[in-house]
Amino acid sequence: MKPYLTILLDSFRMLKARTIFWVTLGISLLVALIYLSIGFDEKGMSLFFGLSHFESDMFRRGTPQSETLYVAIFTKLIAEYWLSWIAVLLALVSCAAIFPEALQEGASGVVLTKKLSRFQVFVAKFVGSLLFVTLQVTLFVVIVFVALRWRVGSWNPSIFWYVPLILLVFTYLYSFMVVIAVKTKSVMTALILTLVLWAVSSFVGFIEGQIYSAIKMTERMEDSGKRMDVEARSAQTEEAEGEEALPSEEPEMKLEQEEYRSSSDANSMKTWHQRIVAAYALFPKTGRTMEIADRLLVVNGEKGSSKGTFMTIMMGMEMEEHDQGMSEEFVRVGEESADRHSKTYAIGTSVAFSVVMLALSAWIFCRKEI
Amino acid sequence: MSDYVLDLTGIRKTYRGGVEALKGINLQVPRGCIYGLLGPNGAGKSTMVKILTTLIRRSGGEGTMLGKPIGDRSALQKVGLLPEHAQFPDYLTGRQVIEFTAGLQDVPTSETRQRADSLLELVDMTEAQGRKMRGYSKGMKQRIGIAQALVNDPEIVFLDEPTDGVDPAGRRDFRLLMKRLREEGRTIFINTHILSELEPIVDRVAIISQGELLGEGILDDLRSEKPEFHIEFEGALSPATVESMEKTGLILNSGLITALTSRAADIQPVIDQLRREGLTLSRVELKTQSLEELFMGFVDQSNVAAPPPIPGTPVNPPAIPRS
Structure with missing residues (x-):
């Protein structure tokens, strides 16, 4: 056990010795502090511990909107941008050198010629990297947890879902980075190729989601069009019953042509969607994994409130009935889109990707000649 | 063990x-x-x-x-x-x-x-x-x-x-x-x-x-594989002595005779001859190779003598006495 702990301790010391570690920690604490500085009182809300204040009936102490807003600042800004992207990026940069340095001539002789086998060294170094990220994210989420209690008066343990899920996102990307790192022993190559993978994976996921939403919207519009058409026809029939019957072949042909064109477009989109889904299955699903965290979050006693409920609470009250109906329609499509892949599928395929990458990198690491 | x-x-x-x-x-x-x-x-x-x-x-x-x-x-x-x-x-x-x-x-x-x-x-x-x-x-x-x-x-x-x-x-x-x-x-x-x-x-x-x-x-x-006795003297050897010493394998330089042996008995006739000719012995020393000379000897020998290896033929080091 001691050799494992020695490697873990060394990984931590190595990270601690890097400027990027302190930069990441500093920015984390700054973001957490800014979040903590947002408060609510009887008249409205304040920023920077009261330095800036504005009055609001909706966002004041005790209203459900203020809790929703406060949680939304976390989910929509901090989690979506800081934790999902910038913090993961900084963690990747911090950990990028761990494996290439372990394989450098001169340094490798110190670690790889000892009691632990190469596989054991590999595991210890990988776990060390994960512990580092866990530490950083947990520290941040604990501050947010305390901030939520302080600012909106409720303990919200559901935000701790972000810890394992961000760790998963990091693992997907880091496992790929380790393959490149042990193969090339180049920090920069590993980092750049990992960022390329991340960008491609996010882009493919985004395109897949957009096509899915487009298909669903088309289907809904077709259903809605057909309903309206049936209603119009039945109204026409009712009118025609009292009048002389007129030949109606031409409009029916036009309708069939439009329906044919529309269904042809939808079929083409579906075919493309299936192809992209097949390709996307091979990629790590970073965005989808973070959406799971969103949906596991509890706000105002409801799970997944960061999407539909958030929209409803924040905007629904101010909308006209018709607009509200349209908004709800979009929200429903959005939620269907978010639910198009199960959690098991999103995490399962991504974990499978990571396992394959880790097996490959461990194999290379164990056989690498130095 | x-x-x-x-x-x-x-x-x-x-x-x-x-x-x-x-x-x-x-x-x-x-x-x-x-x-x-x-x-x-x-x-x-x-x-x-x-x-x-x-x-x-x-x-x-x-x-x-x-x-x-x-x-x-x-x-x-x-x-x-x-x-x-x-x-x-x-x-x-x-x-x-x-x-x-x-x-x-x-x-x-x-x-x-x-x-x-x-x-x-x-x-x-x-x-x-x-x-x-x-x-x-x-x-x-x-x-x-x-x-x-x-x-x-x-x-x-x-x-x-x-x-x-x-x-x-x-x-x-x-x-x-x-x-x-x-x-x-x-x-x-x-x-x-x-x-x-x-x-x-x-x-x-x-x-x-x-x-x-x-x-x-x-x-x-x-080192003792190539020992040498160095005999240093003052004066000049007669031509007949030079000729006879060279015939016996001794190496002659100005004021120095090198005998490729480690046995002291082997160099006694040389010393006797020097005395007979009235020359002054200044130094008699058994020389062994320095590590560097030994190393260079092996490396040079390898570079000069070694034929290109025949593929599949095992390479054997020269036989060297072991302790």
Whole structure:
């Protein structure tokens, strides 16, 4: 056990010795502090511990909107941008050198010629990297947890879902980075190729989601069009019953042509969607994994409130009935889109990707000649 | 228990691209000696140490280290290593490097502090122990490198170019340290191309060049293979004496006669003749080869005499007397 702990301790010391570690920690604490500085009182809300204040009936102490807003600042800004992207990026940069340095001539002789086998060294170094990220994210989420209690008066343990899920996102990307790192022993190559993978994976996921939403919207519009058409026809029939019957072949042909064109477009989109889904299955699903965290979050006693409920609470009250109906329609499509892949599928395929990458990198690491 | 801490047969290594770094090395290293593996740059010395410490895989051959097959982790736990161009984490202090290696080798925590103290004292780094490695000179890093190689109380210590970058005082300390480790019963395996470092302390040497073992044995035995008596005198020999001496194989230079023998009896007639001619003897000395001369002799012989190897033919080192 001691050799494992020695490697873990060394990984931590190595990270601690890097400027990027302190930069990441500093920015984390700054973001957490800014979040903590947002408060609510009887008249409205304040920023920077009261330095800036504005009055609001909706966002004041005790209203459900203020809790929703406060949680939304976390989910929509901090989690979506800081934790999902910038913090993961900084963690990747911090950990990028761990494996290439372990394989450098001169340094490798110190670690790889000892009691632990190469596989054991590999595991210890990988776990060390994960512990580092866990530490950083947990520290941040604990501050947010305390901030939520302080600012909106409720303990919200559901935000701790972000810890394992961000760790998963990091693992997907880091496992790929380790393959490149042990193969090339180049920090920069590993980092750049990992960022390329991340960008491609996010882009493919985004395109897949957009096509899915487009298909669903088309289907809904077709259903809605057909309903309206049936209603119009039945109204026409009712009118025609009292009048002389007129030949109606031409409009029916036009309708069939439009329906044919529309269904042809939808079929083409579906075919493309299936192809992209097949390709996307091979990629790590970073965005989808973070959406799971969103949906596991509890706000105002409801799970997944960061999407539909958030929209409803924040905007629904101010909308006209018709607009509200349209908004709800979009929200429903959005939620269907978010639910198009199960959690098991999103995490399962991504974990499978990571396992394959880790097996490959461990194999290379164990056989690498130095 | 085998008397050999290292017993290797036919060790070969061919790198990608077909470069043969080792061409079937046979080596036996007795316990408790200082063993020098000598060779020019690129001879295959570091490749040998890397194979023994699992940094690279061998292409062929077999062997044991401390009675276990090469690569056995339990054997490596009893091995100390100072790699060539060793790079220790520069964010650690000298003391932390020693403790780091102790941790990797599973040295009990209770013993680590005490061992670190005594090793720091041994390599004269007690005062500088709290400074980061990045602030050390090359010589100080090598001292810490040697200390960390000893922290697990190893039976065999591999030192790859240990005096590289070390100043003369450090080299003297290094030699004293090696002797002390030998007295403690450890086997020291030193890779070097700086022969003068090794000569005063080494017990056995192996000379390799271009992946082949050219010679191996006790240093004094190797040296005594080509002994010479040097007889220095003042004055000039008569032409008849010169002619007769040259016929018997003596080598004559101005004021110097070289006899290729180690037997004192063989040179008595020469001395008698010099006296008969009224010449003054200024010096009579039995000369043995320096390590450098021995090394260069083997390497030159190998470069001149060795025909190109026939593929598939085993390469055998010349027969050398063993202890």
